[in-house]
Amino acid sequence: MASFQILPVIENRVVGPYTLLRVEDKKMHSIAKCGHFVMVGLPDSMDPFLLRPISFLSVDEKSFTILIKVKGKGTEKLSKVKEGESLKILGPLGKALEPPENGILIAGGIGIAPLYYQSEWMKSGVLFYGAKREKDLVFKEEIKDRGFIVNTISEEKRGTVVDLISENLNFLKGKKTFVCGPESMIKELKGIIGDYAKDTFVYIERRMGCGLGGCKSCAVKVYFEYKLVCQDGPIFPLHEVKFD
Amino acid sequence: MIDLTVSFNHIKLKNPIILASGVWDLPYTEIVDFNKLGGVVYKGISLKPREGNPTPRITETPCGVINSIGLANKGVENFNKEVLPLLKKFDTAIFVNIFGESIEDFSRISEKISDVSGIEVNISCPNVKKGGVSFGRDPKTAYAITKAVCKNTSLPVIVKLTPAASNIVEIAQACLDGGASAVTACNTYQGLVIDIESKKPLFDKVVGGVSGPAIKPQALYKVYQISEGVEIPVIGSGGITNYKDVLEYLIAGAKSIQLGSVIFNNPLAPMEIIDNIIKYMNEKGYRNLKDIRECIDE
Ligand SMILES: Cc1cc2nc3c(=O)[nH]c(=O)nc-3n(C[C@H](O)[C@H](O)[C@H](O)COP(=O)(O)O)c2cc1C
Numbered sequence: 001m002a003s004f005q006i007l008p009v010i011e012n013r014v015v016g017p018y019t020l021l022r023v024e025d026k027k028m029h030s031i032a033k034c035g036h037f038v039m040v041g042l043p044d045s046m047d048p049f050l051l052r053p054i055s056f057l058s059v060d061e062k063s064f065t066i067l068i069k070v071k072g073k074g075t076e077k078l079s080k081v082k083e084g085e086s087l088k089i090l091g092p093l094g095k096a097l098e099p100p101e102n103g104i105l106i107a108g109g110i111g112i113a114p115l116y117y118q119s120e121w122m123k124s125g126v127l128f129y130g131a132k133r134e135k136d137l138v139f140k141e142e143i144k145d146r147g148f149i150v151n152t153i154s155e156e157k158r159g160t161v162v163d164l165i166s167e168n169l170n171f172l173k174g175k176k177t178f179v180c181g182p183e184s185m186i187k188e189l190k191g192i193i194g195d196y197a198k199d200t201f202v203y204i205e206r207r208m209g210c211g212l213g214g215c216k217s218c219a220v221k222v223y224f225e226y227k228l229v230c231q232d233g234p235i236f237p238l239h240e241v242k243f244d
Numbered sequence: 245m246i247d248l249t250v251s252f253n254h255i256k257l258k259n260p261i262i263l264a265s266g267v268w269d270l271p272y273t274e275i276v277d278f279n280k281l282g283g284v285v286y287k288g289i290s291l292k293p294r295e296g297n298p299t300p301r302i303t304e305t306p307c308g309v310i311n312s313i314g315l316a317n318k319g320v321e322n323f324n325k326e327v328l329p330l331l332k333k334f335d336t337a338i339f340v341n342i343f344g345e346s347i348e349d350f351s352r353i354s355e356k357i358s359d360v361s362g363i364e365v366n367i368s369c370p371n372v373k374k375g376g377v378s379f380g381r382d383p384k385t386a387y388a389i390t391k392a393v394c395k396n397t398s399l400p401v402i403v404k405l406t407p408a409a410s411n412i413v414e415i416a417q418a419c420l421d422g423g424a425s426a427v428t429a430c431n432t433y434q435g436l437v438i439d440i441e442s443k444k445p446l447f448d449k450v451v452g453g454v455s456g457p458a459i460k461p462q463a464l465y466k467v468y469q470i471s472e473g474v475e476i477p478v479i480g481s482g483g484i485t486n487y488k489d490v491l492e493y494l495i496a497g498a499k500s501i502q503l504g505s506v507i508f509n510n511p512l513a514p515m516e517i518i519d520n521i522i523k524y525m526n527e528k529g530y531r532n533l534k535d536i537r538e539c540i541d542e
C-alpha cells in the first residue's frame with residue numbers, strides 16, 4: 001500500500017555521472033518489491049510542479065536509495081538536495097515483479113538502477129551493460145559480487161549494448177531477460193533479438209502526472225490497447241509493447 | 245461549531261471541497277481521505293471506452309501542467325459496474341463527468357447514470373477532435389446539450405465550461421436556460437508546447453490544456469464574471485493549491501470549488517486545505533461559509 005510522506009535525505013553522493021540519494025525510511029523495506037518505484041519531489045515547492053518517477057536502487061531496513069540523472073530543471077533540483085533536507089515521497093508504486101532466480105539483465109546508462117535493485121532479488125545471471133563512457137559503468141563490480149557474470153561495453157571504446165547483445169545472442173536462449181534503458185535502445189534491441197522477445201521484459205519509462213493511475217498520462221500501447229505504466233507496469237513483455 | 249455545509253439546487257455537500265474530474269481514480273482512495281471531502285467528480289466517461297491520445301500526454305509548464313490525455317476512459321458500463329460500487333463506500337457526494345461527441349451521445353449516456361449526486365457535463369475538453377471546447381464555445385450548442393441531458397435524468401446537472409468561450413457569461417446563461425443546476429468554471433486553458441529538438445509541437449494533437457496555479461487569476465475572474473452576471477451557482481476550478489485560493493474563489497462568488505492538478509504536487513492537499521479553512525474560520529470567529537463572504541474584517 002502506497003503512502004505519501006516527507007522523508008529526510010541522509011546521504012547525497014556522486015556516483016559516476018549520477019547522484020545517489022539515500023532516504024531514511026524504516027517502513028519501505030517491508031512493502032517495496034522488485035519492479036516498484038517512487039514519485040519524488042521537493043517539499044513546499046511547486047517548481048517543479050510534478051513529482052518525478054524514480055525506481056529504487058536499493059532498499060534496506062532503515063532506508064532506500066535512488067539514482068538521479070540530471071536531465072532538466074526538476075532532476076537538477078532533486079540532485080542538489082542536501083543531507084538533512086527532505087523529499088516528498090509517494091510510493092511504493094507500480095506492479096511488483098516475481099523475478100526468476102537466474103536470468104539476463106540488459107542495461108543502458110541509468111537503466112542500471114532498477115536492474116541493480118532486481119539483481120538483489122536474484123541468485124545469479126548475466127548482465128550486459130552499456131554506457132557512453134567507461135567511467136559511467138557504475139555498480140558493475142557490486143553486481144559481479146552478487147554472483148552475476150558482467151559484460152560491459154562503452155560507446156567511447158567499442159559500441160552500444162545492442163552491439164554487445166548481437167554478439168552474444170545465444171545467451172538469451174531459454175532465459176528470462178530484463179531490459180532497461182533509453183527507448184531508442186529498446187527498439188533497436190527488439191529488432192535484433194527476434195523470437196527471444198517472447199521471454200524478454202522491459203522497464204518502460206513515461207512522463208507521469210500522478211503515479212497513481214489517476215491522470216492516464218503514462219500510457220503505453222500493449223498489444224492493441226493502452227496500459228498505464230504506473231499501474232500495470234513499469235515492466236511489460238517486450239514482444240507485446242508497440243512503440244510509436 | 246463550524247458549519248462547512250453548502251447546498252444549492254438539490255446539491256448538498258458537507259464542505260465545499262470537491263476533487264476535480266480527470267486527476268484521480270480509485271487508487272487515490274489509499275492516499276486521500278475521501279470521507280473528508282465534500283465531493284468527488286469521476287473522470288470524464290463516454291458511452292464506449294476511449295483509448296485517448298498518443299504519448300506524451302502531460303508535461304510541466306511554469307507553475308502548472310499541460311495535458312493532452314484525450315479523455316481516455318473505460319466507458320459508462322465500466323463506471324457503473326466497477327467504479328461506482330467502490331466509491332459508494334465513502335461518505336462523500338459522487339459526481340460523474342460525462343463526455344460525448346454529439347448531443348445524442350450526451351442524452352444516451354445520461355440515461356445510464358443513476359445513484360450519484362449529480363452529472364457534470366463536459367463541454368470543455370481541449371484535447372478531443374469532436375465535442376469538447378467546440379461545444380462549449382457556442383451558446384446554442386451548450387443550451388441544446390444541457391437541455392438534452394436534463395430531459396434524460398432527474399439528477400442535478402452541472403455543466404463544465406471552457407475559458408475558451410468568447411463570452412462565458414452568455415454560455416452560463418444558456419446552461420441555466422437549458423435547466424442546469426450549476427456550472428463549473430472552468431476547465432483547462434488551451435495552450436501549446438513546442439519541442440525545440442524536433443521543432444514540432446510536443447503533443448500529437450498540438451493543443452493541450454493548461455492547469456495549475458498558472459491559470460488561477462484567469463479562472464477566478466471567469467467565476468467572478470459569471471457570479472455577477474447569471475443567477476446560477478458556480479463551482480470554481482482552476483489553479484487552487486491552498487486554503488487562501490479557496491477563500492478567493494468563495495469571495496468571488498463560487499459556492500464550492502474543485503481541486504485538480506494540485507494533488508499531483510501534494511496528494512494530501514485536499515485534507516490540508518479543509519483543515520486550514522476550519523482553522524482560519526476559528527481564528528476569525530466565522531461560523532459558516534456565508535460569514536467568509538460577507539463579514540468584512542476591521
Ligand atoms: C490530467 C488532467 C485530466 C483532466 N481530465 C478532465 C476530464 O476528464 N474532464 C474534465 O471535465 N476536466 C478534466 N480536467 C480538468 C480538471 O478537472 C480541472 O478542471 C482543471 O485541471 C483546472 O483545475 P486545476 O488547475 O485545479 O487542475 C483534467 C485535468 C488534468 C490536469
Ligand code: FES
Pocket residue numbers: 207208209210211212213214215216217218228229230231
Ligand atoms: S501517471 Fe497518472 S495515470 Fe500513470
